Amino acid sequence: MRRRTLTALLAATAALLSACTAAPERDEDPHAAEPGTLRVLASSELSDMTPVFERVEKDTGVTLRPTYIGTLDAVDMLATGKTDGRYDAVWLSSNDYLRLRPEAAAKVVSETPVMSSPVAVGVRPATVEKLGWTPDDVTWAQVERAVRDGRLTYGMTDPARSNSGFSTLVAVASALSGAQSALTDADVAKAAPRMKDFFRGQELTSGSSGWLAGAYARRGDVDALLNYESVLEGFKNLTVIRPKDGVVTADYPLSSLASTGPAAREDVRRVTEALRTDAVQRLITDHTHRRPVVASVPPAAGLDTDRRRELPFPGSRSVADGLLDAYENELRRPSRTVYVLDTSGSMEGDRLDRLKQALTGLTSDFRDREEVTLMPFGSAVKSVRTHVVRPEDPQAGLSAIRADTARLTAEGETAIYTSLRTAYDHLGDGGDAFTSVVLMTDGENTAGDGPADFTSFHRGLTGERRDIPVFPILFGDSDRTELEGIAELTGGRLFDGRGSLDGAFEEIRGYQ
Known part of the structure; x- marks a missing residue:
């Protein structure tokens, strides 16, 4: 078997993807520093945050200038020094990937969670009824059993290229292995037979949540989607289930970079403070279906408030590599x-x-x-x-x-x-x-x-x-x-x- 590491996947994707989606040339440097402007390298899913950025600028006088990119690609840019001097902050769906690469983690000097969204299962209401499920009580084991019995098919994004896809893969591996702490190679091996059954139900794959949503709507014969709760809540005809036995959650930390000076770091602090005010937290949850991180603000209507256990993430890069390798070469169709x-x-x-x-x-x-x-x-x-x-x-x-x-x-x-x-x-x-x-x-x-x-x-x-x-x-x-x-x-x-x-x-x- 060819061992395909997370590092190799990141390097290939970042170098080639940035080349094929490069913006047209401009006379001015798009990465030039400007007083009162924060250059933010942001996960692509944050493109729905424009009203929030506008509100923060009004409250602080600081303009956010985001450059959208996949979370995996952003981590590679950090690790290889490509963010130095070009960005003041990084805003990813999660810094869990980043922590697996010490050379990337060293580029970050502070991080503050802004909002959250767990991996969830969005199922057509008719399928929920057919399976006899009570949404609040569904477990990953029940999802696996429905797939194994040929009663549930689904789509998910590619874990090698999408943060939501990798988080879903981690959630499935952790839940089906019964891991109680950081996911290990032994946990992945233990869960492999059940994961193989689980991924037989995957009918759709995609490099982006947007295309996946379109393909799901077009097909009409796929029962469910696995993605972040905030994405699934955007569908009108899905019952969104957070499995009772645990989830993997994105916490969207806004992070200062070590390569910046005091002025930029102060702007990051002010923006973070504004993002965590009650008014902006309400705007975030109402507009994006992500959950507030401030206890005084309730989640948007439709988001249940029951807590879920946080499933373990891989404890090392080698475990993440092994999980990806297994998915790519053995588990998936x-x-x-x-x-x-x-x-x-x-x-x-x-x-x-x-x-x-x-x-x-x-x-x-x-x-x-x-x-x-x-x-x-x-x-x-x-x-x-x-x-x-x-x-x-x-x-x-x-x-x-x-x-x-x-x-x-x-x-x-x-x-x-x-x-x-x-x-x-x-x-x-x-x-x-x-x-x-x-x-x-x-x-x-x-x-x-x-x-x-x-x-x-x-x-x-x-x-x-x-x-x-x-x-x-x-x-x-x-x-x-x-x-x-x-x-x-x-x-x-x-x-x-x-x-x-x-x-x-x-x-x-x-x-x-």
Whole structure:
């Protein structure tokens, strides 16, 4: 088995994701310090806090300038010194990751919790009734039993790329192992058989809570979502359950950085103080469904006040690594992906070289049991080559993928829609796997089927085939409108590879 560490996952994701989602260049330095402004590196889910930021600015005169990023990526930036001189504070959903990396923890000089939200289970009311559950009394063991009996399916975000996903993974491991203190390797091993049963019920995976919510609504046949309570409370037709035997809670600490001076630290202190006033705590809980941390302010309507035990978090980075490795390579359903790759004449030269480089680099990220099909096309599909990364000999599959990548050549026109049809025909009903199509093209469709033909074909699909998403990558001279149409039709998402093709492929991994 290939050991994939938390550090490696963070480093790959941070470097590539930042490249593919970089903002347009500006004349002024977006990270330049300004008096009365706090440069805050913030978890992406805090983008719903704009009204709170405005209220704090009114109360303190301090402007918050957030840069949104995934919690895992933010920890890597701290650990590698990329926040020094660029940010005054960091505001993550949790500092638990940070504490697993001493080099990151050393960058923080103070932290104060601002609000909280536990991992919860959001279940369709009809499913709750069918299972005979009383929401206040449901345990993780009951959730596991319902999944094992084939009576409950769910979606969750990817633990390797999402804080909510990793917190959910920790909650499941802690609850099913019966751990009473910091999670250990022995606890993970003890819970592994039950966790494998549990993750058989996972029908949806995603690199972001937003896309997961959309996919859940689109599918209509998935029973539940596992995410933070605050996210689940945003749905109208979910019964939100905090399992009775314990939860993992995000406490959203606002933290000062060691690289800042006295003035910035004083601004952080003033902002933190304002955030914890009764008035702002009420605004937070009413607007975001997160829980106040000040005892004098009750949670927003609909949030029950019963306390839950806090489940243990991994006690070391090695335990976190082992848990992630087990999830990726043993516990979760494997992936099946067809990479539909434009190798038309316009890809000749640098573009084809960049494609080969990106795919070759991506092989280090493929999981055990994963099925990877390379389907290069020009005027038609040129070849269909499928490889499986087998646990007993993963290098054989990975080497074959690299060899096929090296043999790619550029010629012909661009038959996008005909090639997508071939990909769907190849995948069939998807099987017991997370199934998807990745489309990379540098131009518009010039041969074969047109968009109307593909729309008609897709609308005629039934069952699991209709649920297979296409994730197009914008590259070269490709048509954004055309690719957005493909993503919308199939329930996928468009990724921008013009800044970094490597980054786009890597970002898609959270959805496979």
